[in-house]
Amino acid sequence: MSNPGQDLSTQLAVDIQGVGKRFKRNVDRRNSIKERIVRGRSRKPEDFWAVRDVSLQIPKGSVYGLIGHNGSGKSTLLKMIGGIYRPTEGSITTDGRVASLIELGAGFHPEMTGRENISLNGSILGMPKKEIAAVTGEIIEFSGLGDFINDPVKHYSSGMYVRLGFSVAVHMKPDVLLIDEVLAVGDEEFQRKCFDHLYALRRSGRTIIVVSHGLGQLEGLCDEIAWLEHGQMQEFGAPTTTIASYLRKVNSQEAARYPEVTAVRAEGEEARPGDQTLRVRTAAIVDTAGNPLNHTETGSTFQFRIGFTTSEPVLGPNVRIALQHESGPLVTMIGNHRLGFDLGTVSGDNVFDVALVDNPLLPGRYRVHIDVFDFTGSRLLDSWNDAVEFAVRSQSGEIGQGFVQLPAQFRLG
Amino acid sequence: MLTDLYRQRALIGAFANRDFATRYRSSILGWAWSLIQPLAILVVFAAVFSLVFRIQAPDLGNGEGSSYAAFLFTGLVTWNLFAGLLNLSMTQLKSNGELLKKVQFPAWAPILGASIVQLIQVLLELAVLVVMFLWLGNVGWTWVLAIPILVGTALFAQGIGLVLSIINARFGDVMYIVAVVLSALYFLTPVLYPISMVDGQNELLSLVVKLNPMSWYVESMHEVMYSLVAPPALVIAALLVGGFLTFWAGLAIFNRGSEDIGELL
Numbered sequence: 025m026s027n028p029g030q031d032l033s034t035q036l037a038v039d040i041q042g043v044g045k046r047f048k049r050n051v052d053r054r055n056s057i058k059e060r061i062v063r064g065r066s067r068k069p070e071d072f073w074a075v076r077d078v079s080l081q082i083p084k085g086s087v088y089g090l091i092g093h094n095g096s097g098k099s100t101l102l103k104m105i106g107g108i109y110r111p112t113e114g115s116i117t118t119d120g121r122v123a124s125l126i127e128l129g130a131g132f133h134p135e136m137t138g139r140e141n142i143s144l145n146g147s148i149l150g151m152p153k154k155e156i157a158a159v160t161g162e163i164i165e166f167s168g169l170g171d172f173i174n175d176p177v178k179h180y181s182s183g184m185y186v187r188l189g190f191s192v193a194v195h196m197k198p199d200v201l202l203i204d205e206v207l208a209v210g211d212e213e214f215q216r217k218c219f220d221h222l223y224a225l226r227r228s229g230r231t232i233i234v235v236s237h238g239l240g241q242l243e244g245l246c247d248e249i250a251w252l253e254h255g256q257m258q259e260f261g262a263p264t265t266t267i268a269s270y271l272r273k274v275n276s277q278e279a280a281r282y283p284e285v286t287a288v289r290a291e292g293e294e295a296r297p298g299d300q301t302l303r304v305r306t307a308a309i310v311d312t313a314g315n316p317l318n319h320t321e322t323g324s325t326f327q328f329r330i331g332f333t334t335s336e337p338v339l340g341p342n343v344r345i346a347l348q349h350e351s352g353p354l355v356t357m358i359g360n361h362r363l364g365f366d367l368g369t370v371s372g373d374n375v376f377d378v379a380l381v382d383n384p385l386l387p388g389r390y391r392v393h394i395d396v397f398d399f400t401g402s403r404l405l406d407s408w409n410d411a412v413e414f415a416v417r418s419q420s421g422e423i424g425q426g427f428v429q430l431p432a433q434f435r436l437g
Numbered sequence: 438m439l440t441d442l443y444r445q446r447a448l449i450g451a452f453a454n455r456d457f458a459t460r461y462r463s464s465i466l467g468w469a470w471s472l473i474q475p476l477a478i479l480v481v482f483a484a485v486f487s488l489v490f491r492i493q494a495p496d497l498g499n500g501e502g503s504s505y506a507a508f509l510f511t512g513l514v515t516w517n518l519f520a521g522l523l524n525l526s527m528t529q530l531k532s533n534g535e536l537l538k539k540v541q542f543p544a545w546a547p548i549l550g551a552s553i554v555q556l557i558q559v560l561l562e563l564a565v566l567v568v569m570f571l572w573l574g575n576v577g578w579t580w581v582l583a584i585p586i587l588v589g590t591a592l593f594a595q596g597i598g599l600v601l602s603i604i605n606a607r608f609g610d611v612m613y614i615v616a617v618v619l620s621a622l623y624f625l626t627p628v629l630y631p632i633s634m635v636d637g638q639n640e641l642l643s644l645v646v647k648l649n650p651m652s653w654y655v656e657s658m659h660e661v662m663y664s665l666v667a668p669p670a671l672v673i674a675a676l677l678v679g680g681f682l683t684f685w686a687g688l689a690i691f692n693r694g695s696e697d698i699g700e701l702l
Contacts, residue, residue: 047700107541108699122541130539135459147451148542 036119037200037231038082038105043114045075045100045255074100075255077114084119085229087222089246089263091239091270097255098235099204105233106202120199123149130189134178138169138188141177145192159195166221167191168214187214194221201225203234219245239267239418240425271418298406302338302370302396306331307411312379319415322386322429328378330394332406337371340399345378350389355427361401384428387418438688445543452550460554471558472565475517479510486629495631498665499575507569508663512628514566515658518559518587519594519651520619525551526598527615530606530695534702544695545688548602552595559587570662577665583658585673589680590654596680596687603694606701626651627659650679 048071075097082088090098103109104116106124131148132141142163146156164173167188177185194201222232222245236242242249243263250260251270258273259266296303308329309317320326328345344359358378360367367376392412396405442449461467486492487505494508529548530537537544570576605611625646627635632652635643646652654676660666 103699108538110697124540131536133455133459135462136455140455140458144451144455147448148536148540150448150542153447 035084036081036117037084037086038080038119038233039115039117040078040080040082040101040105041115041117043075043078043101043104043111043116044073045097045104045109046071046073046112073112073255075104075111075252078252078255078257079114080250080257080260082231082233084231085226086247087226087232087234087245089242089249090233090235090252091237091242091249091267092252092258093274096252098252100255101252102202102204102233102235105200118200121150121196122200122202123193123196123198124202124204132177132185132189135176137176138167138173138180139164141188142192145189146196149193149196149198151196155197159197163188163191163195166195166217183211190218194218194225198230200231200233203232203236239271243267274417296407298396298404300406301336302332302334302341302405304330304332304394304396304406304408304411305373306375307392307394307408309412309414310377314377317414319417320383321417321419322384323382323419325379325381326383327380328376328392330376330378330411331373332370332376332396333373334371337369338398338405339369340366341370341405342397342399342401343367343376343378344395344397346393346395347385348391348393349427350391353427355385355390382431383416384430385416386425386427386429387416388427389413389415438692439685441543442545442549442688445546448542448546449549449553452547453553454550456551456554457557468561471561475513475562476565479506479513482513482629483509492630492634495633495659495664497573497575498577498579498663499573501574504573507566507573507575508631508659509629510566510569511658511662512626512655514559514562515587515590515655516623516626516628516651517562518556518590519654520623521555521558522552522591522594523598523601523615523619525555526595527601527605527612530602530698530702538699538702541699544698545599545691548599549595552591552598556591559591563587566662575663575665577661579661579665579667582661582667582673585677586654586657586661589676589678592677592680592684593650593654596683596685599684599687599691600694603691603698606695606698622649622651625649626655628655631659632656 078097078101080088090101092098100109102124104111105118106122107118108124131145133144136144139160142160143153143156146159147153164170167173167184167190169184169188172180172184173188177188180188226232234242234245246263248261249263249266251258251266253273259269306329308331309320310327310329311317312325312327314327314329317326330343330345342359342361344357346357347355349355358380360378390413391410392414394406394408394411396407397403398405461470464470466473483506486509487494492505494503494505496503497507526548529551530544533547536547567580601611601615605615625642626649627646632646635646637643653672657668657672657676660668
């Protein structure tokens with residue numbers, strides 16, 4: 025793709041040099057004249073830098089991802105590239121027409137039909153009338169709106185609205201397309217269409233800059249990713265490595281911020297099903313050394329620690345742990361009988377430690393339900409729904425889809 | 438600066454189209470409202486001011502008596518052009534705020550687009566005025582001079598409107614202040630009464646009325662449309678050039694003030 029004879033600068037779609045953006049804190053935005061007069065200009069508003077010292081060279085025809093926490097400055101940077109904000113310092117040079125998908129259908133007028141809005145939106149995005157007319161059919165086709173295109177957009181569902189918005193923006197044939205958190209539009213099928221279209225745009229030499237929290241999506245789409253933190257560039261480079269460093273930071277920060285909030289729960293004295301000859305008292309997620317955790321990672325071993333008391337000795341209890349994904353489905357049920365572990369006779373106050381070796385759960389939140397039966401499996405001793413909840417995070421940056429990672433092996437031949 | 442306007446004519450046109458198409462879309466009578474409203478006001482004002490206050494309009498240019506309604510409507514059309522553009526322009530930045538925060542394009546485009554639609558409304562009113570004078574048999578070549586006068590009025594209003602829109606985006610109070618000032622100015626402009634009525638009255642009042650630029654535009658319209666008298670060429674030129682300069686200055690101030698419009702709104 026790269027042409028060694030060409031000057032480097034002509035191959036850049038966007039050249040960001042030491043850019044900074046300072047905002048006045050909204051403490052007192054003197055939006056009325058009275059306030060201006062009463063308080064005057066004496067009190068200096070607090071400034072803060074949303075973006076500072078960011079330099080970035082984005083080559084033509086690349087897909088560039090921006091990641092970071094909320095408030096890290098990535099949207100501000102995107103708005104500066106789009107020319108909506110002026111940089112306080114530094115410079116941004118863009119080559120060609122920039123279209124921003126900062127919000128889909130931002131210029132739609134509810135009273136106008138889809139078709140009328142296409143031409144309005146095209147004009148606002150800076151497209152000549154002829155070109156708009158030429159792509160209108162394609163836009164309607166892509167949006168899949170059919171006859172609805174002649175209805176006022178106020179009658180559209182939110183899905184139809186964003187589908188039209190997305191179709192308009194990507195068909196404006198911008199040289200640089202800015203996308204802010206709008207990739208998750210429409211149903212599965214439409215999303216796939218969007219991605220196909222973005223790939224096609226990239227193949228035709230357009231540059232795409234995308235801000236998203238969907239790390240998995242970005243990893244597949246981007247050539248390079250930049251990570252911003254408090255408005256400053258932390259790292260940029262290959263998607264996998266940048267996302268991995270970002271996730272490491274996120275995980276460690278979260279652990280530091282909530283040292284006391286661990287996935288531990290002690291029960292109250294509420295009535296529960298079962299005869300309560302064995303009653304579960306606590307449920308916690310701990311590491312292999314027994315230290316409480318607030319989250320765990322895919323692939324690392326951790327344990328469920330279940331504290332209990334008995335009113336009489338219990339022979340060979342059958343402990344079942346059900347794991348339910350936050351989205352509803354039951355992922356699996358772990359039981360000591362099924363796995364062939366005999367716990368012997370238990371009595372008094374004690375704990376069960378259930379180790380999940382090389383945690384196969386993929387990132388997400390999981391709810392834990394605990395049932396304890398007698399050795400026959402027919403008499404319920406205790407049943408604690410939603411005993412505890414814990415999060416699984418990604419270690420590597422690989423996000424994956426679904427709930428579990430199966431121990432598969434690949435080889436050639 | 439002015440060539441930018443020409444280069445972006447498609448964008449201005451797109452906004453004009455939007456405003457034209459949506460202005461009366463949800464009402465049954467549609468564009469008829471643009472005439473019903475001013476005509477209703479005309480009937481009420483004509484009744485109150487000629488019957489109750491007994492204001493006497495000057496003689497018609499054709500020498501066949503006088504018509505307070507025709508006199509009043511001449512002034513109203515001119516005033517509506519001015520006040521309509523001003524009010525509409527002032528709120529455009531705010532009403533297009535969501536768009537301006539998200540897409541980069543010249544911020545004056547929606548304002549000028551809205552103004553074009555307002556001008557269509559003025560043309561409709563003007564057509565009614567012409568019909569009215571034809572019916573009265575009050576026709577003259579001086580009518581041609583209405584064109585530069587109205588163009589001057591529109592440019593003058595638009596220049597002020599652009600500046601007010603940018604101030605209003607910063608300070609929300611401005612639109613309320615302008616509402617008060619406009620209603621005062623309305624009475625300080627010879628729309629409801631002939632300018633001769635302020636002569637020999639309170640000197641300060643008479644001075645204010647005569648210094649008010651809108652008085653010049655409205656009075657010139659009275660002369661060319663109603664009295665069929667041609668004002669000196671210099672006056673017509675001054676009205677046109679004054680309007681143009683106001684517009685030009687307004688646009689320059691607007692461009693300076695709207696550089697960070699995406700952050701302001």
